[in-house]
Amino acid sequence: MAEYNRVSECVGLITLRNPPVNALSAAVRQGIVDTVQRALSDPNVKSVVICGQNGIFCGGADIKEFRSNMTGPPLIPMIHAIESANKPVVAAIEGSALGGGLELALGCHYRIAHSKARLGLPEVSLGLLPAAGGSQRLPRLIGVPAALNLITTGRHVTAAEALQLGIVDQVTDHNTVAAAVKFALSVAGRSLDPRRISTHPCPQQPDLDALFEEVMQKVRQSARGAIAPIACVQAVRAAATLPYAQGMERERELMATLFTSGQARALQYCFFAERAVGRWRMPSGARWDTSKPRPVHKAAVIGLGTMGRGITVALAQTGLSVIAVETQEKQLMEAKQAISGMLERGAKGRGVAPALDGVIYSQNIQAVADVDLVIEAVFEDIALKTKVFQQLSAVCKPGTLLCTNTSALDVDQLASETPNPELVVGMHFFAPAHVMKLLEVVYGPRSSPQAVATAMQLGKKMGKASVAVGNCRGFVGNRMLKPYIEEAFFLLEEGATPELVDQALEEFGFPMGVFRMSDLSGLDVGWRVRKGDGLVEPGTASGRSARIRQGRRYSPLGDLLCEEGRFGQKTGRGWYQYDKPGSRVARFDPWLHSFLGAYRAQHGLVARRIDHQEVLERCLYALINEGFHILDDGIAAGPEDIDVIYVSGYGWPRHRGGPMFYANMVGLAKVLERLEHYQQLHPEVPHLQPSSLLRRLVASGSPPIHKWGEAIKKLHSQL
């Protein structure tokens, strides 16, 4: 797991070998301990180089080991042995040096990086802190402010930034190992005392208390309840104020708390879930590893409203050539200007040239004749989309993949209107499409595995968390959102306020509660959908019957606000009031509160006291319950798919792992018991009726989440 060679006569070369990322597993750590010992005791060796095989230095500790009984030599003494060696040790960094990988490099006396390498301490994103001395060495090397930034955000820096910060000593465009060996030869015999970072004091920093107070405040705000960023600040504070040995003790204590926390489990689950969703499978048995994507060189976007513009930018930024079609000349010109602006701003942020020439604008749908893939992003209207699909089928070359960007329409119905339904899939982007991470790739019963594979690969190229899901009303994300929003409306009827509901959800970790979110996205969006579903009636009806529609409890509160022209931020009034239309600061609105009072009186409802716990249980368990229905229906292949959708597209706090992981943490029996409790109180609310899958999982002993897939298969085979 670590190979040893002597090169250039007197350099000991240690190569970490643990594909794919040379993670520091027990075997690798043992290999490092043995090979370092060998190099140091070999009188012919004057200096040592440590590198990783296959162009990657080291992806850090082996995250898979965290959940088992850890064996093998621990990292801290291993790194100390390197730092205190009496021969220079040089890290040759190619690819990535992350987490424990960078901590290992910080224990070396010198660091040489390839220009394309990335370095960072991303432990915070796994609910941990750099606890192999990283929180103590980095501030000593680059100063407290820069170390705080890197450690609390976990961001990766380029080799150029690492050089500027002083993390690496040299950057090369050529063979990194060769450069490191040459460097190692040049420093052989030099005094190593100044190169042992742990012996340095932290660089002086004026007004240290004020700095830490300011950073802690910022971190608390952005952490939304996550504990690791706060522990990271505390660890760096120890580096800045305590001698090294005491700082290490503090690092150890803080890590001990984090390591066994539920948040660390949730964040590490997210890490693996994000990778697991790439290994998609369909109920037909088609899978990621047996379905070959088609090459896509040229793509088209039809309809350049908000979504179409964002999608065009996301495609162009991958280097594809894109035909952007909008039939109205004025809209086309406006879209061109907006897209160019977005491309320029994006390129500036990434320090590259904008891909302006990659987009060709046209008013004519014939322009897409030779593209490999089209994404239709016209208005959300099935008749209009059907017409566009029929035109596309007539215009495009054979085999062109036809994708629809829709948040709710029936992908299968659209596919059935085309001569080649196997070429049709849904691509549900989230606004703004060039920024938001999530993409639901929606397959119908006739979508070919190749079409799904192509859309998934394109999503990955665009940097999206792409999740393949089955076709149903609202797909996964919006289908689960419906009961969540409905419960929030019911809570208002029963005595809650928008402020109370939002506060409970924001304290849980959502960036915005349901009502602030509704004001941001526009109340009219849901109103239009409910009208389409025949649920909206004039607001004069009163009594219980006005609140039962299509045989189930219904709250017309959102409709009544829309009838008043209160569409949210864009009209300056919604569930809250705003200084002016378009402004973002939500304020308490006395009108809304007297409206709620009058509404309750009109419908004979008596307000009662509702606490945060009830808000969380009713909103979140209703959403989770729908998630179980989705798993039972085979719309999502596993809980990871649902969780990635919620964490990357719906603001579910990452440190809580996603709704299905959260249910697993709370305990399935408890979720079931609370749903049954609320169902008894509200028998006219079908979404509180526990899903039969949840019941069956509880009856089978509530298996842990990584065993749900197996359990569901077994339960289905028994039906």
Ligand SMILES: CCC/C=C/C(=O)SCCNC(=O)CCNC(=O)[C@H](O)C(C)(C)COP(=O)([O-])OP(=O)([O-])OC[C@H]1O[C@@H](n2cnc3c(N)ncnc32)[C@H](O)[C@@H]1OP(=O)([O-])[O-]
């Ligand atoms: C205790 C003292 C304190 C130290 C703490 C730490 O170091 S905490 C660690 C701090 N380090 C980090 O947080 C770095 C985490 N890693 C990364 O950020 C990226 O993997 C990458 C940038 C290294 C490579 O990106 P890329 O797009 O080229 O590749 P990819 O991302 O698709 O991964 C390929 C495969 O490798 C797997 N795997 C990856 N890393 C680890 C690991 N450390 N362990 C185990 N497995 C790991 C990954 O699951 C996947 O497996 P699959 O699905 O094929 O079975």
